[in-house]
Each structure stands twice: as C-alpha cells, then as structure tokens.
Amino acid sequence: MNQPTRILFIDDEERILRSLAMQFRRQYEVLTESDPRRALQRLQSEPVDIIVCDQRMPQMNGAELLSQARELVPGSLRILLTGYSDLDAAVEALNGGGIFRYLTKPWDPQEMAFTLRQAAEIAARQGLADGQPTGANSALPVNVLLLDDTADTLDCVEQFCSAGGHRLLRARTVGEAVERLNAEPIDLLVSDLKLAGEDTAPLLKTLAQAHPRLLSLVVTPFRDTQALLKLINEAQIFRYLPKPIRRGLFEKGLRAAADQVVAWRAQPVTAPARLAEAPRDAREREKVGSLLGMLGRLRQRLSA
C-alpha cells in the first residue's frame, strides 16, 4: 500500500502523453502508451490503478479499450479524456467501461490533478479493503426503488425483481422518493430524468454523495451528451439506458447492478464505492444541499 499509485495514460498524440507525464510523474508512477493494443497487452502484465484514455484513436476507440481494460483489471479506475462530445462514445464508455470520469480536452490542469487525486484515494482505499470480506447479509434481497411511470420500465423491473426475489418499491414524485429513501434501505435506483415533471438529476447527484453504495440506473429518452457527462461526473451513475427500453440491455444492466450490490455487501463499509464531483452549476449545488438536508434520516442510518 506504500507503493505509489500507477497511472496509465493512453493517447495517440505523444505530446499529450509527454505533457501529462511531466505534470504527474512526481506524485505518481506514470506509464504512457500511444498504441491502444499495446496498452491492453501492458495491462495484462503490469498492475495499474488508474487508466486515462483518449477516445478517438486509430485501431481502437477509447470506450472499447476501457471496456476491455475493465475485464482485464476490474479494480482499476477508468477515465475517458476526449476532445469530442460524442454521446454514443460516452454511453459505451459508461455502460461498457464503467468509467469514473468523463473529461474533455482541453482539460484544466488543476481539475485533472484533483480528479487523479480522488481516483488515487479510491485506489488506495481499495487496496486496504482487499482481502477483508465480511460475507455479511449478502443473501438478503436487493431493494429496488423505481422512479419511472412508463409501463415498459415497470414491467421489466417487476419481472426482474420477481425472478431474482428482489423487493420493488416505487415513488411517483421526488418528494415521495426522498421519503422512501429515508425509510427503507434502498440499494438500487431505476430512474428517468423526469419524474412527474420534475428533474431527478439533483436527487441522483445528492445520492452519489449521501449514499455512495446506492447504484443508479438512468433510463431516458433524452440524448444529451452534456447532461450525460454531468451524470457521470457528478452523480456517478451506473448505467445510462435509452428509452424506449431495449429489454436485453436493460435486464443486463439490472443484473450487473444487483451483482455489484451483493459484492459490496461482502466488503466492509470503508471500502470505497462512488466518489462524485460537486455539481458545477450553482443552482444545482444549492438543490443538492437542500436535498442532503431532506435525506438526513438516510444519512444518519448509514453513519450509524
């Protein structure tokens, strides 16, 4: 655990790699790779804590690379660094690559440093938590809270819950959702971005801070790259699924989330789960602040 955090930067532009390496070589052990395929080979033989990857490269795109990297090094923290706002790439990087952050070029050096510090913190705590499984209550059913009135979504989540023996709760407004979250130990949130006309993103962002172990699956008809980017960075959502829902994809997401919940239950609470950035938008920050207050009982229960 005293070993320095190892970061692998992957970009087809060598100058990006040189610049980043020069910035971070004093704090971390920095590895760089300009060829995505060589990067994957390297991941098979060398331990890496954090992977920062460009999106558009010859041979292979970043989202694809990060998906494969996740298979190779599941414990790694993956960050996409891209000059293109490309929704499909972002969705793939989140759903397939389970990215920790979506950063855009040109990046702010301070923010990059901050993000890497956060990632390194998680990586270090992960190292601590390894090999201390508690094995406790992993057999208990998963509690799912559904914040979406669409018949399709309900049907799919209902089927998933009854098949897996999970518990399904519903809320029709954000207020109701807050009550539920205060009263019940929710593990999994399935939510549209609009609930009874209200924006659910602030709630998702609040929960990322108040309840790091709660996983959020977003189902939405919206196709907005900027919104998704913020949901990744500020709400640390688990999946972003298009509406109308594609059943196979949706069920896969639910199963993966339930597996993650069970896996986390086996780890001590000190093990890191999610670490979200504070919302950039001032009004949203305020909203998150007041929601944090409203979720007081939930936070009390968690810290107990």
Added chain:
Amino acid sequence: MSSSALVRLLKSLDPLSPEVSIGDVADRLLTAEHKAFLSLPVVGFDGRPLGLVSRSRLQDIFMQRFGRDLWGRRPVADVMNPEPLIVSLETGLEEAARQITGKLQYPITEDFILVDGDGRYRGLGTVLDLLKAMEDRIAQRNRVLRKALVELKESQTQLVQSEKMASLGQMVAGVAHELNTPLGYVKNNVQLLRELTGPLFELAEAQARLAECLGATDADEERLATALENAARARERASPESLSDDLGQLFDDTLYGLGQIGELVVGLKDFARLDRAMSEEVDLNDCIRSTLVIARNGIKDKAEVATQLGDLPRIACAPSQINQVLLNLLNNAAQAMEGFGRIQVRSWADRQALYVSVQDNGCGMPPEVQKSIFDPFFTTKPVGKGTGLGLSISFKIIQDHGGSIRVASEVGRGTRFLISLPLGQATTLQRSA
C-alpha cells in the same frame, strides 16, 4: 375524373323519332337553334339512341337530281348512321376524348351522343366543344405543373443548401474538436512551464543575495554561510541541468501544437473560402491537401490515407465546390470501412484533362447500388443519417465544371471514384449551389 366534365359539354336537344321524315329533318336542320350541330340524334321509344343523321348525309341526298322529292318522305331511320359515337356522361374527359378521336373520321360530319349510366339519351356533344374542354384542361395542367416546377426548384435549392450546411457544419464541428487535442497539451504545457520556471527565479534571487553578500564588506561568516546554503538549496530545487531538457521539450511541443492549431485554422479558411470569382486558377493538389486537413479527424480512426499527387497544371474552377466534392468522397470512403482501412488519393494529368481518384478498400457496392449512387435522395445510410444528396450534388458540381465523375466498385474489395476535369477549354462555370 369527375363526370361533371362531360356534363359541361352536354347540349340538350329534342331527339328525332325514327319515323320522322327526311324532309322534316332537313327543315329542322335549317332552323337557328340547330345551326351549331352537324347532326341530329334519332332515339327510340325506350330512350336509347338509334343513330345520328348528319347534315352532310342529307346534303348528299338533296344534291342528287330530285333528291328531296325521292327521299323527302322516307323515314330518317333509312338514312341515319346506325353506329354513331355514343359516350356515357360518366366517362372522364380524357377517356371520352380517347374514344371519340379513336373513332372519328375525316371529314368530321357528325357530333356525338351523350347517354346516362343506363345508356339513355341525354343530349349531344360537339367535337369542337370537346377540343376546347381538352385545351382548357391542358392549360390548367400546365399551370399546375409550372407551379410544381417552381416549388420543386425552390425546395431543391433549399435541399442543396441544407446539404451544404450539413457538411459544412459537420466539418466545422470536426475541426473544432480536433483543435482540442493541441489546445489540451499546449494549455497544460504552458501551466507546467509556469510551475517549472518558478524555482529558476528563486534560484536567481538566491544567487543575487549571495553575490550581494560576497560584495558586502561587512558580511560576517554566518550570513555568508546562510546565503551559500540558500543558493545551493535553490539550485538543487531548480536543478537547471535536468530542467533544460524538460523545458526544451515543452517549448518544442507547445510550438508544434500552436503550429497544428494554425494549420487547422488555415485549412478551415482555405477549405471554406468563398469563390469570389467563380473561376480561379487553382492547383487541385492544394484543394486535396486542404480537404485532407479538414477531413483528417473524421477519418483517422477508420483508415489511413495515402496520397500520390502528381504535377498538375492550374485550372479554372470553383475551389470550394471541388473541396466539397473531395470531402464527400473522403467521408464516404471512411464510412465504407469495415475494419481499419486504407484510402488512396491520387492525382495526375495528361494533355486533355486532369484526374483525381479516391480509392478505398472498404465494403464496396453491388451493381444495383452503383447504378443509383448519383441519384438524388439515394442513400444506403439509415434514415436521418444522410440526405442522399452528397453524391448527386458532387456529380452536378463536376458536371458544371465540364468534367465527369465515375465509379468502379466491387463488393468486399472497395470502391474507386475517378474525377476528370478537362484542361484548356473555356469552361463556362455555372453556380450550382
């Protein structure tokens, strides 16, 4: 077709019964109200037409010696045409015209009988009225067609414009994104330079203090030792020896990045330059190069591009239009790739023309697709992904330049587009978009 068209031709006219004498028929034909008719209808008791008796038939009879004396008392049925033209009122105008002109013979001696749906006599129609009605109809059609043509031309202009805007927008977005890469490291490098050079100033400061100390007559041992130590520490922190390599690299990369940014901006300007004079003397290789700068980002993750550009005479053309064609071909080639592919761009010239070929090793096209690729609105992309106008506009641009664009393709092997532009002739350029 509405049945009202023929109703307008209908002239009510009391028909003759078959027993009426030819003499009476002749008298009737002489009256003013029958002046407009060539013939009179003969209708049976049941209301069904039996025939038409024409003015000309009676004239033929009466022109014979004693014609009226011999024939005058005989019933009209003896001399009528028992197979007249009969048209139902329910028939459309065009169908009626077809039936009538099909049977009409010169000279025109008879009118035609109009009947209702049950075949009962309703009146007469004249060929002249029919002609007039047809003329009106055609004039009306022409008006509609002319209007449609005007609308079509307007919407075509709009579509061409929107295709142009779409490809321009795509290109601008692509270039804006591509600027982010050099901007990214240039920004980071400048920040690093600021951080790295900080200790150098501290070192300079510490050394200045030391020099001050050394120069001062009243400096004691202790002060001098501190100054020496500070200078040594500052030197260690700044480590100018190792720093110089880093700084050199950072400056090189930063300059390179700024060069890249400049190149992209110039490329954008060259690519989109408005053709003030429609024909400038242009080196087509410049067009190819500036288009490649612009297209590079959209292509780089799909294919490598190899160029083989020969010496070309300058030609008069509209460079931004040629660039649009080249960008379209390059983007198509990139999109045809199944894995990571190769695009080859070549240019050469002979005495008559100069040529540019864009060849890919992508998925290729079957003959039935090749046949239609230059047709407007033809696209193999999913709905909403392409206007289907790219190649048809390219075709038109090259055509307006007096050149040609041809395609050869094989499924699984790739596609090659060949543009040829004629040399040395005063091509009159038309603004195509």
